[in-house]
Amino acid sequence: MNADNVAVDAGIPAPADLRRVLGHFATGVAVIAAHDGTRPLGFTCQSVVSVSLDPPYVSFCPAKSSTSWPLLREAGALCINILAEEQSALCRQFAVSGADKFAGVEWDRAGNGAPALAGALAHIEVSVELEHDAGDHTVVLARIGDLRAAEDGRPLLFYRGGFGGFAA
Template sequence: MNADNLVIDAGVPGPAELRRVLGHFATGVAVIAAHDGTRPLGFTCQSVVSVSLDPPYVSFCPAKTSTSWPLLRRAGALCINILAEEQREMCRGFAVSGGDKFAGVEWDRAGNGAPALRGALAQIEATVELEHDAGDHTVVLARIGALRAAESGRPLLFYRGEFGGFSA
């Protein structure tokens, strides 16, 4: 890395600067989904991370402004769907508030009853164990119950405010 490109500022960064700098960290994209007994629910999330292998935990961070997360929390059983590169438009559909996010989306019930999206690279069935307040987001710790992954496919990635793919 060229040192001329690196800018260090000792001040407290604002939201725009945080987005600009942290956007350089490419992340995978997932749809967190649940079923409330009447309808499927879900939202796009890029903050999914493996936390522990024993016991098996995963974490994700919904925004406090999310209208979907309180509904998913009440449902309890979740399916974290790791999206494939060709699911970009589906991802965008789950990122907006309101409307029927599942319109035109093919899915099956995972073993725990939550929606498992067809075409996803992987699915992680989980239950919420802990939530922690973290500024304008909530850190959710969920225990993994079951998981599965496709043998092929390429991930959908989020980098510098845009969706894209991976090439080796």
């Protein structure tokens, strides 16, 4: 055991320990969405990060096991929907594999044609520029084309395996 009570075997922490310790870092939650010309597509993602202001880049990390990501990549134009505190049910809906994720979901097309979800705190329109292999995930670097944010509202946060809100 080390100082953080994490069992270390030859310097490689167990996945359960990684999840437990890294779960102490609160993250926002987003739905990455696209439209393939016939239907809307999307998945829940908690690994969205601002990368660069000039040029404007963000990054996100879909799991390699994702069945949605290859379809979104093929569609090209994406919208990153930053979820509001009251959208935890929507977050769960987009996290289920194989389901009709857009059933009952209100959305409009963003300027790039990708789905912009109603009630989201922000919409970031992007195009994929680069993908990098990263173990069981892929690191995606995407160029921002346009973006907008709500005037008010609170973010949906993920912390230690659960959802919650932000209190100032």
